Amino acid sequence: MTAISEPSSTSHAGLVGFYRRVIKLPEHIPLSLVQLAARVAAAHVFWQSAQSKLASWPVTLQLFANEYNLPFIDPSIAAPLATAAEITGSVLIFFGLFSRLAALMLLGVVSVIQIFVYPENWAEHLLWASLLFLVLTRGAGVFSLDYVAERTLLAPGK
Template sequence: MTAISEQSSSSPAGFVGLYKRIIKLPEHIPFSLVQFAARVAAAHVFWQSAQSKLASWPVTLQLFANEYNLPFIDPSIAAPLATTAEITGSVLLFFGAFSRLGALMLLGVVSVIQIFVYPENWAEHLLWASLLLLVLTRGAGVFSLDYVAERTLSASGK
């Protein structure tokens, strides 16, 4: 076997080789960075929503009573529940503390919004749900209090 044929079998040369190396570059991004970005992005969306509700509570109550029309729950109960879930879930996600619980809470919020309030905004809800599902299924990553707690507890259990 010649040196040229050995080189082409291990890594293609020319444009094809360059292309293959370039498309594999994102594989070097640490997954924990992806988890962190998902957590922060989702937390931001729901934090902003909660802040909007709190900034004008009378308007929030009117929206829950007149526009959102949630079945099975009184608007005076639904508004504080939704706001509390958004604040709590956002904080848990941002800090990565009990992040799977926070993601699950916010997935509940997204589900209610999708099913009962704005079903036509499914693409936006799917985006939020995707970020939350990443955290729910894969955890918060190394840039989180969950990771610190897990390492601390596993070290103390040795």
Template sequence: MTAISEQSSSNLAGVVGLYKRIIKLPEYLPFSLIQLAARVAVAHVFWQSAQSKLASWPVTLQLFASEYNLPLIDPSIAAPLATTAEITGSVLIFLGLFSRLAALMLLGVVFVIQIFVYPENWAEHLLWASLLFLVLTRGAGVLSLDYVAERTLSASAK
């Protein structure tokens, strides 16, 4: 090997090493921040949806009666049920309180919306479901009331 090819090889190894270090930087981001971001993002979606329903309740009832066409449930029951699920779920997810239960509840809402209301919006629903599945499977993280409650109950059980 010549001196030039050795230097070229050394430079390439240095660039590859730098690249490897750079792409590993996100691994140092605490997972609890990712969990918090997921919770806040999905809570915002459902909170806004509930607020728009409440802002014009007669229009909401009309939408449930004409456009949404949910089977087997009367629109006068479906509208308050969906609104209550969105408010309750979004607050619980945001706070990280009973977050797995709240994620499961909101996944049910997403499922109903996808199957019966707006099946063409599958990509958006998949995004919401992904965030909710993260909370369901991994929990709310250390920046949550679930974590505080778990620590408190664990300490008092000793």
């Protein structure tokens, strides 16, 4: 009679150990790289949106008046406010300057878009908000002007 041998515990542990090491590799990616990617991606979205508004201002005003059903605010005020928020927020978050404030401002823009303009696009808005929440909760990271300013202002001996 031949015995069926089960895999040895060392080979099983070796395979499981290897798997665990492989799935933990991304944990070695510096958080600052993730923060930088989130900032650049969010900045791109809002910069492009602002540029499309500026490219045809009369169309932008029409959209705010007829399609974007914003309550409590006149379209002639809402359009420049939204455009200014997108430009300011995208530039600040790109350079990592006042990043948490910029993320909060852009989260406000996302909230307005989600609630009043395109509620059916919730998945896209959730993606944008996720990037912005990362910056809001964890900051801009090492590759930012916020980091430089903090190190400069809090440098010992100053």
